[in-house]
């Protein structure tokens with residue numbers, strides 16, 4: 001059983017009906033499902049960040065504090081804090097989070113224990129109340145260490161003047177925000193961390209049907225901080241939209257420990273159901289002979305892995321369909337950007 005939500009979803013198809021809808025599943029929580037048949041390569045979701053902020057103090061002199069592109073040789077400094085730099089008068093006029101702006105001069109000259117967490121908290125608390133509540137609504141399985149909480153909240157308080165204290169400011173909100181960070185933040189260009197409301201509702205599968213595009217340095221995209229999700233293959237109406245939170249070519253053990261560590265769940269996808277049988281309780285192959293037979297004979301996802309995995313370990317997805325609706329056989333890697341015609345693997349056993 002699932003229930004449909006009325007929340008509006010960003011629609012990459014403009015005036016036509018959205019390609020995905022939100023449902024709440026008892027076993028998987030909030031999930032996005034195909035609202036109709038989706039073609040290979042079709043853009044299913046374009047999502048703008050709720051917040052995007054410098055991932056560390058070291059990022060500040062290197063990138064624009066608004067769009068996070070690499071700075072030109074003559075950047076535009078923030079007239080208030082003189083620390084944040086912008087790439088253009090436009091980004092300068094859009095500015096950066098007000099509590100972060102207020103705190104940056106002290107933050108860059110101090111030696112706080114957790115400056116990266118403070119960058120996040122100051123950015124999050126700068127959000128309008130409804131956006132902060134959206135951020136707090138994101139799912140998280142991780143928990144910030146309780147013993148560090150009083151200190152980080154008091155450090156944070158020291159950066160916020162009495163006239164700027166946000167509505168929801170409290171140790172509980174701070175703790176809740178920090179618990180969202182590990183599970184939901186997306187590293188962009190190695191220099192910024194973003195939170196994306198809709199993208200975070202795309203659940204994991206080790207056999208995903210969409211992958212993420214959106215190079216933050218792409219000079220051709222004005223909205224360079226958006227994330228774009230494209231279908232790898234045809235997706236039937238009602239099927240769940242899934243991406244992979246792990247490197248897809250990793251073995252079961254690597255995927256399993258990463259998912260437990262960062263997302264707090266054990267994957268039960270079709271691929272894991274098969275591969276988990278290859279390993280015993282000790283994390284070793286349960287039976288080497290059996291494992292070899294399984295790999296060679298019973299490996300239904302082999303074709304999928306070969307077809308959609310680039311040599312760089314990135315994911316290959318078809319280019320979007322042509323204007324006449326026909327599907328492209330040109331594949332693009334979401335990591336290295338290579339574009340090439342789809343070629344079936346040489347030793348395809350199927």
Ligand SMILES: [Zn+2]
Pocket residue numbers: 064065066067068069086087088091
């Ligand atoms: Zn900029």
Ligand SMILES: [Zn+2]
Pocket residue numbers: 078079080081082083084096100101102
């Ligand atoms: Zn500033």
Ligand SMILES: [Zn+2]
Pocket residue numbers: 205206207267268269270271272273
């Ligand atoms: Zn899995």
Ligand SMILES: [Zn+2]
Pocket residue numbers: 310311312313314315333334335336337338
């Ligand atoms: Zn690649």
